[in-house]
Amino acid sequence: MLSRRGFCGIVVAGGLAAALPARSASPLAVTDMAGRTVQLKDTPKRIILLEARDIVTMSLLHPDPASIVVGWAAADRIDSDLLRGQFEQHGRIAVVGKQTPDTVSFEGLVSLSPDLVVANLYMAPQGGKDILVERLEAAGIPVIFSDLSSNASPDPARAEGVVGDFREATRMWGEVLGAGDKAAEYIAFFEARLKRVKSCVAGAAPVTTYLEVQSTLDDCCWAAGTRVWGELLELAGGRTLPGVTAPWYQKLQLEYLVSTPPDVYIASGGGWSVGGRPQIGPGFSAAQGREGLKRLTERTGFGGLPCVRDGRVHGIWTGLIAVPAFNILFVELAAKWLHPQQCEAIDPTDTLAGINERFLRIPVPGPLWASLQD
Secondary structure: OOOOOOOOOHHHHHHHHHOOOOOOOOOEEEEOOOOOEEEEOOOOOOEEEOOOOHHHHHHOOOOOHHHOEEEEEOHHHHOOHHHHHHHOOOOOOEEEEOOOHHHOOHHHHHOOOOOEEEEEOOOOOOHHHOHHHHHHHHOOOOEEEEEOOOOOOOOOOOOOHHHHHHHHHHHHHHHHHOOHHHHHHHHHHHHHHHHHHHHHHOOOOOEEEEEEOOOOOOOOOEEEOOOOHHHHHHHOOEEOOOOOOOOOEEEOOHHHHHHOOOOEEEEEEOOOOHHHOOOOOOOOOHHHHHHHHHHHHOOOOHHHOHHHHOOOEEEEEOHHHHOHHHHHHHHHHHHHHHOOOOOOOOOHHHHHHHHHHHHOOOOOOOOOEEEOOO
8 A cells, every 4th residue: 555645646636536537517515524625526425534434324314325435444443344234245345544544545536536535533544734745635526524622732622522423523523425414314313312311411420430541351441531522421421531631542650540449430442453342332242341341350459459359340442532423322321420419311322222223224232332240
């Protein structure tokens, strides 16, 4: 695979752009998550995702997103072999890169004749000034940003935080896919359930929680930061460990975790590298999830944590955080785990059923979470 910064100047880019197929004139203006207004010639039919898990969000608004996604990068971050297989069942999606930006080739992207490339700050770290973005746009290929989250630098002002990001991202995808009404319906679905959670945790003291963004048997301790994971935890009536200051995630020493014990431990798991992580997510059973959690608590130092002794150990599929539309499931789960009496009536299983029945042509099978004592 050629480097994204390899040989091919603007002159060559212009030649490649000229070879792209002509489209009917039905212009569409999309405001992306970076606040950039991007002009599309028409509703896109050939999309490349530099973050493959965006296809999960697309599936809530489009009956067959794989039919319009011609390439993706970082497919492992979907973190579910089952879901990835469902999207790849017709063999239509080309791999254009792995999990880092240096694996993405400008030439490889252009060779697929896309009418839209969807990026984020992880895969295009300089945003609209990123060399890959500039070269694509010079070639006549529009680029939009679906996410601005980054641990390397603070994000722009976010008046409405993670919920506002979800709302804007869903609205953006509605514009891109010509599914504005369905996007509005999903936003209303999400917010109605979030309102119930806010009501049940109102007035409750925040519960200190070790929310682990990368749960592996041979490493510790990757704690959720103040952004996204931490914000969702706060909505559920929790708070991250007091020593955490990074926006996305922070590596803590085991000694700190032991000396500042959390009230609840929430691990993360999925389908990628499952030999060293809990098997939690689509395609796995509750028993597999519990076994993975048990193995995590057998790591050095964990047996002495009060939350482990008390059985307040839970796990989630990473998609509940990484896919904004599924954040409501995490908030509901965390609220029940942190405030079991106040939030007894909250039912994440019912919420997942509603998502599957109302919005997805191919349902996402549960369980997407696990508890050590279930």
